[in-house]
Amino acid sequence: MMNDKTFEPKIIAFCCHYCAYASADLAGSMRLQYPSGVRIIRTPCTGRLETEYYMRAFENGADGVLVAGCLEGGCHFIEGNLLAKKRVAAIRDILEESGIEKERLRMVNISAAMAVNLAAVISEMVKTIKELGPNPIGKTNSGLEIEFGEALPSGKESETLNSRH
Amino acid sequence: MIVAQRKKIPEIFDVIQKHKNVLVLGCGTCVTVCLAGGEREVSIISSALRIASRKEGKKIKVNEFTIERQCDNVFIEGAAEEIKKNDAVLSLGCGAGVQAIAERYPDKPVYAGLDTAFLGILESRGVWTEKCVQCGTCVLSDFGGICPVTRCAKHMLNGPCGGSREDRCEIRADQPCAWQLIYKRLKNIDQVDKIAKGHPLRDRSKSIDGGVRTIIREDHRI
Numbered sequence: 001m002m003n004d005k006t007f008e009p010k011i012i013a014f015c016c017h018y019c020a021y022a023s024a025d026l027a028g029s030m031r032l033q034y035p036s037g038v039r040i041i042r043t044p045c046t047g048r049l050e051t052e053y054y055m056r057a058f059e060n061g062a063d064g065v066l067v068a069g070c071l072e073g074g075c076h077f078i079e080g081n082l083l084a085k086k087r088v089a090a091i092r093d094i095l096e097e098s099g100i101e102k103e104r105l106r107m108v109n110i111s112a113a114m115a116v117n118l119a120a121v122i123s124e125m126v127k128t129i130k131e132l133g134p135n136p137i138g139k140t141n142s143g144l145e146i147e148f149g150e151a152l153p154s155g156k157e158s159e160t161l162n163s164r165h
Numbered sequence: 166m167i168v169a170q171r172k173k174i175p176e177i178f179d180v181i182q183k184h185k186n187v188l189v190l191g192c193g194t195c196v197t198v199c200l201a202g203g204e205r206e207v208s209i210i211s212s213a214l215r216i217a218s219r220k221e222g223k224k225i226k227v228n229e230f231t232i233e234r235q236c237d238n239v240f241i242e243g244a245a246e247e248i249k250k251n252d253a254v255l256s257l258g259c260g261a262g263v264q265a266i267a268e269r270y271p272d273k274p275v276y277a278g279l280d281t282a283f284l285g286i287l288e289s290r291g292v293w294t295e296k297c298v299q300c301g302t303c304v305l306s307d308f309g310g311i312c313p314v315t316r317c318a319k320h321m322l323n324g325p326c327g328g329s330r331e332d333r334c335e336i337r338a339d340q341p342c343a344w345q346l347i348y349k350r351l352k353n354i355d356q357v358d359k360i361a362k363g364h365p366l367r368d369r370s371k372s373i374d375g376g377v378r379t380i381i382r383e384d385h386r387i
Contacts, residue, residue, distance in 0.1 A: 050205070051205075051209050052205070052208050052209060052212065055208075055209055055212035055213065055216070056212060058216060059212050059215055059216055094174065094209065094213050095213075095216075097173055097174035097175060097213065097217075098174050098213040098214075098216040098217045098220070099216065099217050099220035099221070100216060100220070136220050137216055137219040137220050138219070
């Protein structure tokens with residue numbers, strides 16, 4: 001698997017609305033290039049992300065999950081990103097216990113102006129996941145390879161997310 | 166409340182792996198409050214078990230359900246259908262909950278997903294501490310509401326051991342000396358004379374040392 005050059009990691013990037021999401025927007029305006037296998041999901045704050053969200057992402061076949069919150073001390077909700085940091089650390093342990101390498105989940109702090117850093121972090125994450133290979137559980141519950149867009153619980157929620165973009 | 170914590174996923178997976186359909190059953194009372202076995206934890210542990218199962222190439226179907234109280238037959242009844250549909254139950258209740266389910270379903274394997282730790286309180290967010298060892302003969306009234314049986318490492322009833330440093334326990338430096346707390350508290354409420362009261366040996370037959378304890382209230386029996 002690790003030698004498979006065609007492997008393009010599927011990465012879910014939970015991006016905080018107040019920073020990383022804006023930096024992704026800026027990355028687009030700046031025409032910065034980053035790997036295409038990353039799907040950005042806007043969240044109101046990284047502190048809003050429940051443990052289940054991460055678990056479900058891996059359960060549904062994501063090869064990696066990136067959480068991008070505000071710089072420490074710069075959270076719009078004061079300490080949401082600090083709570084997320086602790087939560088991510090705990091989830092990495094659960095993932096490791098379950099048989100998923102903890103390097104597949106990573107949290108970074110990115111401000112709205114750090115588009116270059118975001119692109120670099122994404123490329124770095126893709127490199128790490130390529131070294132690790134695909135998600136070891138491989139298939140979805142239905143036995144099918146997961147397709148992006150289908151990772152969301154239902155078409156309805158997918159539409160809602162898209163309409164916000 | 167009863168405080169418990171999650172067992173490690175490999176330990177849980179090891180006991181459930183021979184079954185095809187497993188029900189992860191949560192409890193909505195104490196273990197929900199101590200963030201160990203409520204609906205949310207059922208979802209997280211089930212997800213982890215599904216991942217572990219697929220990683221091992223097994224096809225275990227992990228189902229989720231949570232009832233209000235696992236230690237009460239009336240509430241267990243609410244999970245009857247779900248329990249029947251599955252080959253085994255992984256209970257995220259306390260030790261009492263697991264046993265209540267096992268007694269109610271003699272033909273169904275029931276496993277424990279939590280380690281039940283103690284009877285305690287939420288000290289601060291994410292911190293729980295033991296407050297009561299259920300000794301069966303409560304002495305709290307004599308000690309200003311601070312339990313020397315639980316909180317003194319040596320369970321001293323007639324004064325401190327003399328080994329504490331500053332106000333720290335000599336056994337566990339991260340814990341305060343219970344007798345220091347008792348003295349301060351009794352002084353605050355003007356009952357420091359109580360400290361001179363002698364306490365005879367505790368009647369341990371009323372504790373777990375005397376075997377399983379049962380309380381029977383004839384006035385409530387039907």
